[in-house]
Amino acid sequence: MGKAKGKGKVETEGSSRERSISWDDEQTKFMLVWYIEYKKDQHANFIWKSQHHMKCADALNKEFAMGVTSAQVTRHYRHYKENWKIVETALNKSGNGFDAIKCKLTISESEKATLKDRDRRLLSKPIKYFHEMQELFSGSNADGSLAMDQQTCCDVDNKSDSSDDEGLNDISSYARPIDIAAEDSDTLPSPTCADNGSSSTSRAGKKRPRGSKSPSKKQQPKPKSRFTDATEKISNTMDRLVDQLGNPPPPPPVPQFCDPYASLWKRIDALPISTNGKVVVGNYLGRQENEGVRGFLASSADTTVETWVYQFMCDRDGA
Incomplete structure (x- = not known):
């Protein structure tokens, strides 16, 4: 089984x-x-x-x-x-x-x-x-840098044999140590500062008094809180409202009435008829049911307007 x-x-x-x-x-x-x-x-x-x-x-x-x-x-x-x-x-x-x-x-x-x-x-x-x-x-980026190149591996062996005879590195070119008397270990300048001159040495060896903060560590301005930003926005809005209420906007302009038949009335007024006759013609043409006649005369020539007025006066008088 x-x-x-x-x-x-x-x-x-x-x-x-x-x-x-x-x-x-x-x-x-x-x-x-x-x-x-x-x-x-x-x-x-x-x-x-x-x-x-x-x-x-x-x-x-x-x-x-x-x-x-x-x-x-x-x-x-x-x-x-x-x-x-x-x-x-x-x-x-x-x-x-x-x-x-x-x-x-x-x-x-x-x-x-x-x-x-x-x-x-x-x-x-x-x-x-x-x-x-x-x-x-590649996790460690292996590129063969630890492996020897086939063309230069023999040269490396020959150089290593000759380098053994040279001994230790020459230290004659190194700068001599500086002996500074009556100096505390906390105020000793670094070798780099000593080589650059006496002015840099004095600055490096000077102690900073206790309680004083490093000049590089300046206090950064604190960011504003959300409550402060909201308060400023409300204050600015209230100021704008007060200005608008103190200076009310100007009243809207009064619309001006434009008579489309103003030129027609002027032409009728210039005709050589009596003032009573002009009033009668104006009352007749000003009626609502005579809008078509007004529009015709307004777009007609002066001769047509004069002929129509004379005919209207004759028909009224029964002449």
Whole structure:
């Protein structure tokens, strides 16, 4: 019974595992560059999660139509992350040589014998995607500075042999110590101040009296509280209201009536008829039902107005 349960469990785990796919160089580089660009827009404590790997899978499928899943992208990402840990460990060993142009490490045969098969296969040839992995996974910014350059490592050994014969560094160029008598340890000037002149020495050796504050630590003005700002705004508003009430606005201008028939009345008044006749004509044209006649005469010529007035007077008088 126990074997049957164990066998069934293994088959279940195997069926849930995503199948492996083959990645070409263009697809792998696209994936690493995508993670690099995505990470640039994130905060310092950003952590990769499943939804980020899903976004990368969508980008790969749109670019190459791979049909890759999030789990396959995650596994490929972790593979290169583990590769960088191996490379970073080798870079941080000072005995290894590093060719920055070819991105290749030079490791001694004795050290190669201690490496695992995967580490040895990775480090025995130029490291593919070195710069992409360094930008994406580097936690300590390992750049091969501890590893010796292959072209200059022999020169360093020769220089080290010759430097042993030179002995200690020459200290004759050092400035002699200054012996200042009758000075307290609290007032001794620094060597830099002593070299700059007597004026700087006197300033450095002068004590500041107790109770006095440092000139650099000036009291900063306290920020205004919200209550103070609100009080000032209310006071300013009240002042403006008092000014407006003390100086009332001027009364609105009285609209002036403009008679559109003023020119018509002037022309009728200039006609050579009696004043009584002018009054009669004006009363007739001023009625509301005669608005059409007024408008006609106002836009007519002087001869038409004169003819109409004479005819109106004749009709009224029965002549």
